[in-house]
Amino acid sequence: MDFFIQQIASGLTSGAIYACVALGLVMIYVSTDHINFAQGEMAMFATYLAWAMINAGVPYWIAFGLTIAVAFFGGLFIQRVILKPLEHAPVLALVVCFIALLSIFNAIAGMIWSYTIKQFPSPFPSHDLFGNGLVSVQQLGVVGVTLVMLGLLTVFFRFTTLGLAMRAAAQNPASARLMGVRVAWMLALGWGLAASIGAIAGMLVAPIVFLDPNMMNGILVYGFASALVGGIGNPMGAVAGGFIVGVLENLVGSYVIGNELKLSFALVVVVGVLLLKPAGLFGRVIVRRV
């Protein structure tokens, strides 16, 4: 039984990280309708920036905040400079563009910081919460940060004018523009937010899996799976999906297929959800007019 609870707890921890990645994906999907394949590499790159700052002697939480800010402007920059000219390009061009960004971030991180694995400090102590080896403070911290982030995002979208403008720009760009919303900038803002959320995910995951340029590869796939399970247009669903995928992955990994096939589990989830319930658990079914 203890083993089972431990699996659930560590499943929730990884679930929280998948939820962060999924939140970033959902942000971009909601504001621009694109699936950002570079989300993982962007997060990885931001984490390296944090690592460099901490190594240079900046205190953890200041580095944390600075990284989020830098990631925000980085995301803004990518949308405004790189993606803006491709606004009306076919899907293939966008996918190529995202894949290009993925390669560039990965290569540059490897070029500057090399491919050797690095340790990343965690702000949370790693000792047990109740002293019985079941749940550590570290795990609780990761879950807590994710929930706080979800709360902030919900408040932002529900109760602020800017949040309302962003939702309007995503749902009906033409009408939003007529109402005086600067739609193009709202998209850029979506990218900035997504990059920041990704940076947080990266900094949460790095103490657990260690820092290297390929660290987000597998996690991104789980992030996709989570976003799809929850319904890709829904932040709340993304977080729920993250926790569901995290727990399932851990249980299936330890009781059914073993740890080596965990990524294939993600493949099965992705294909399965896309086939059986493309709208996800909490998503809306979109009816397209022809």
Place this chain on the structure above:
Amino acid sequence: MTANWANKRGVGAGALLAWAGLALLPLIGFITENTSFDYYMYMGQSMLIYAIAVLGLNLLIGFNGQISLGHSAFFALGAYTTAILMNFGGWPYWATLPVAAVVCFLAGLAFGFPALKLEGHYLALATFTLAIAMPQLLKYKAIAGWTGGVGGVLLDKPDPPEWTGLSADQFLYYLCLFCAMVLFWLVFNLLRGRSGRAIMAIRDHTMAASTMGIDIARYKTVAFGISAGITGIAGALSAITVAYVAPDSFTLQLSISFLVGLVVGGIASLPGCLIGGAFIVLVQNSAQSISDWMKGTFALRYDVPAWAIYGVLLLALMYVLPDGIAGGCARIRAWWTTRGRREAQ
């Protein structure tokens, strides 16, 4: 542009010349003293193999409009089919090629069914997951007895027949060239016929195609299967020429290099596949010298990795030359042939 090409009759003189030129290249080996000639032949093999893989991908992305980032998985499947048949079945190398093609065709068909429901970004996403999961699947313990697990399978390079008088690498080059010619010819014919028009109609406007009576599901899945089969043959050839297969050579990066070849050569262009294949190998081989040159010229402190070059190039091409080198050439040709008319105006 595509339409003109599809209506063309027969194989053009340019294509014949290009293939003849490629066929004559190994003969240089008989008159050159260059000791690294065999290595150039090996590069030639890789270029042709990549060209075949890009051909498979182009059939799917360029002509049918289905985006796949998972073709490294089919490449791996082809390579492993050949490796296992040669290693455990004692099959001759040439007999494994059709089997690899059939296995990958079926796998592609199987993946093509779920792909039917997916469009654009979603299909890219599902295939992206496939590419990431593949190395892990190949390392799986239960099948390690066949696949060799992490270590992979070591093969013997086939010996050329005595009477040809060719070196091993020259012979393998001809093997790759032969496969490439056959496959390009088959795809060329497929695309010019009724099926080809159906495949392209689906890309251009799925709904219109369906109202014209085209069976969308059938054509899409079969296109996926054929595309996977072609890429599988490329994988099989790579297993034969490299004489080694290992799970970590079939990562997402491989899929990305196919995509690079496709975009650089030209989407929906057959000559573009050859250009793309050659380009991939050239960049991989000269990454070090490009990096050194950039370090020297721009006084950089770091090495510039090949993937950064690929990435920047992909981005740049999307802006400057979205139809690749082949498309650029076609545009220059069109400009050149219409110059008289423009002057007259």
